[in-house]
Amino acid sequence: MAVEQVTADGPALTISARTTTSEARCPTCGTVSRHRHGRYRRRLDDVTLTGRRTVIDLAVQRFRCAADGCPRRTFTEQTDGLTERFARRTPRLRHVFERLMQMLAGRPDARLTKHLAIPVSPDTLLQLLRRRPEQPRTRAPRVLGVDDFATRKGHVYATILLDMETGERVDVLPDRTADTLAAWLREHPGAELVCRDRGGAYAEAVRTAAQDAVQVADRFHVWKNLCEAVEKCVVLHRACLPEPTSDNEPDQATSVPPEATASAAVPAEWEGVRVAKRRERHAAVHELLAKGVEICAIADALGLDRKTVRRYACAATPEDMAPAGGGRRGSRVDPFLPYLHERWNQGCTDAARLFGEIRERGYSGSQRTVRRHLESVRASGKPAPKVTRQLSVRRATHLITSHPDRLDGSSTFRLKKLLARSPELEAVAACVESFAKMMAELDGRRLPDWHDQAEATGFPSLKAWSTASAKTSTR
Known part of the structure; x- marks a missing residue:
C-alpha cells in the first residue's frame, strides 16, 4: 500500500x-x-x-x-x-469487539465503545460474536471451569464450560445434569483440574468420567458458602443485634446512611410462637426418623413438604432451622422510625407532613408506606413506642464478612460495637479474617489449623462448612 x-x-x-x-x-x-x-x-x-x-x-x-x-x-x-x-472494519477492530463481547454484555459493551471513539450498536456487536467461526475441540482444556446459568430462572438451567487459563468459552450444555457433563468429559478427555461450584451433580460427573482430574472449588463459591455459614451463626445470636442507645452515637434521624437497614423489633410473643413451633416440628421429625420412617411418610403424617422435612432431618438442633431473615422483612421507612415516633409524640400526626420531613433526610420510599405505618400507631390510641435500633441479620453478616478497607467509619464503629456485645460473633469474625488472609496469600497449609479454629467456635454451621472445606481444594 x-x-x-x-x-x-x-x-x-x-x-x-x-x-x-x-x-x-x-x-x-x-x-x-x-x-x-x-x-x-x-x-x-x-x-x-x-x-x-x-x-x-x-x-x-x-x-x-x-x-x-x-x-x-x-x-x-x-x-x-x-x-x-x-x-x-479491519480485522484488528473486529478482534477488539469480539474480545469486549466476551468480557461484557451487549449494552455495556456498546456504552464502552462510545468512550473509545468507536461507537457501535449492541445488535452489531452480537452479530459479530455470532459470526465468529467455531473452533472444534477434541480435548478439554487443562483447567476446566464448570458452572450453571439460568435460561429461564427457576425453570430451565444450562451448563457453561470455560477454559480457566484463557477465560474463553469452551462449550454450552443444554442442562445441568451429571449424565450430560459426564458424556462431554468422555468425548473430550484431558482435563487435569476441574473448577466448579459445590453442587453434587457436577462432582459426580467428574468422579465418573474424569477420575484423574482434581476437583477444586472456585473462590466465589467458597466465599459465598462461608458467608452463608456466618449468616446462620448470626441468626443464633440475633438477640445481640439491637444497638443500645448512647449519646455518643450519631443521631440516625438526622443523618441516615443509604445502607441503613435497622428494622423494628419483632414482637416477643410472635417470636416465641415461631420458636416453639420449630422445636416441636424438629422433635417430631427426628422421633419418626429414629423409628425408621421414610421422608415421604413423615411429610404425609405431619402435613409438610418433603423438602421441609429433609431440612429438619439435616438440622442437628432446632436452632439450625432458624430463619435467615431473623424477623420480618425490612422496610425503607424502618431507619426513620425513631424520628417519626418522636415527632408523633410531640404532636405532629400529619402523615403528609412527616413524609416530607423524612424525605428531606434521605427517605426514598412512598408516602403510602409512611401512612400505613402511622395508621397502626393511631389505631392503638397510645403514644408511639420507642423503637430499638438494631442491625438486620443480613447487614450484620455483611459487616463481618466485608474487607475492613471497604467499610466506612460508621460501619466499622457498628461492627466493633456488635463484636463487643457478642464474644461468640467475635470468634466467628476472627475465623473469617484468618480464612480471608489464607485465601489472599494462597496458603493452603494453614487449612488444618483454621479447621480447628472454626470447630472451637462451637457453631454447627461453621463446623460443618469447615469440614467440607478441608476435604476440598481451593483455587
Missing part, C-alpha cells in the same frame, strides 16, 4: 491510501490474474489513534479471472490483515 494523505477532521482521522499490487489470486479457482478491471474505494473503520476515530479510505483494484470455466468474472483483491470480503 501507499499512503496518499492523512486528514484530521474534528474527532475523526482519515487515512487515504491505495494498493500497489500488480496481481491477485482468484478466490474461487485460485488462478493468479494480472488483468486489472478497475478500481474503487473502500472505507474501513480501524482502531483509534490519538483518541480519535480512525477511518482508512482505501483504493483497491478489481481483476479479471483469466481461467476458462471459472464462474467468477471479476474479483476484488484483499489485503492481509487489513481487508475482508464485504467488511467495513
Whole structure:
C-alpha cells in the first residue's frame, strides 16, 4: 500500500491510501490474474489513534479471472490483515469487539465503545460474536471451569464450560445434569483440574468420567458458602443485634446512611410462637426418623413438604432451622422510625407532613408506606413506642464478612460495637479474617489449623462448612 494523505477532521482521522499490487489470486479457482478491471474505494473503520476515530479510505483494484470455466468474472483483491470480503472494519477492530463481547454484555459493551471513539450498536456487536467461526475441540482444556446459568430462572438451567487459563468459552450444555457433563468429559478427555461450584451433580460427573482430574472449588463459591455459614451463626445470636442507645452515637434521624437497614423489633410473643413451633416440628421429625420412617411418610403424617422435612432431618438442633431473615422483612421507612415516633409524640400526626420531613433526610420510599405505618400507631390510641435500633441479620453478616478497607467509619464503629456485645460473633469474625488472609496469600497449609479454629467456635454451621472445606481444594 501507499499512503496518499492523512486528514484530521474534528474527532475523526482519515487515512487515504491505495494498493500497489500488480496481481491477485482468484478466490474461487485460485488462478493468479494480472488483468486489472478497475478500481474503487473502500472505507474501513480501524482502531483509534490519538483518541480519535480512525477511518482508512482505501483504493483497491478489481481483476479479471483469466481461467476458462471459472464462474467468477471479476474479483476484488484483499489485503492481509487489513481487508475482508464485504467488511467495513479491519480485522484488528473486529478482534477488539469480539474480545469486549466476551468480557461484557451487549449494552455495556456498546456504552464502552462510545468512550473509545468507536461507537457501535449492541445488535452489531452480537452479530459479530455470532459470526465468529467455531473452533472444534477434541480435548478439554487443562483447567476446566464448570458452572450453571439460568435460561429461564427457576425453570430451565444450562451448563457453561470455560477454559480457566484463557477465560474463553469452551462449550454450552443444554442442562445441568451429571449424565450430560459426564458424556462431554468422555468425548473430550484431558482435563487435569476441574473448577466448579459445590453442587453434587457436577462432582459426580467428574468422579465418573474424569477420575484423574482434581476437583477444586472456585473462590466465589467458597466465599459465598462461608458467608452463608456466618449468616446462620448470626441468626443464633440475633438477640445481640439491637444497638443500645448512647449519646455518643450519631443521631440516625438526622443523618441516615443509604445502607441503613435497622428494622423494628419483632414482637416477643410472635417470636416465641415461631420458636416453639420449630422445636416441636424438629422433635417430631427426628422421633419418626429414629423409628425408621421414610421422608415421604413423615411429610404425609405431619402435613409438610418433603423438602421441609429433609431440612429438619439435616438440622442437628432446632436452632439450625432458624430463619435467615431473623424477623420480618425490612422496610425503607424502618431507619426513620425513631424520628417519626418522636415527632408523633410531640404532636405532629400529619402523615403528609412527616413524609416530607423524612424525605428531606434521605427517605426514598412512598408516602403510602409512611401512612400505613402511622395508621397502626393511631389505631392503638397510645403514644408511639420507642423503637430499638438494631442491625438486620443480613447487614450484620455483611459487616463481618466485608474487607475492613471497604467499610466506612460508621460501619466499622457498628461492627466493633456488635463484636463487643457478642464474644461468640467475635470468634466467628476472627475465623473469617484468618480464612480471608489464607485465601489472599494462597496458603493452603494453614487449612488444618483454621479447621480447628472454626470447630472451637462451637457453631454447627461453621463446623460443618469447615469440614467440607478441608476435604476440598481451593483455587
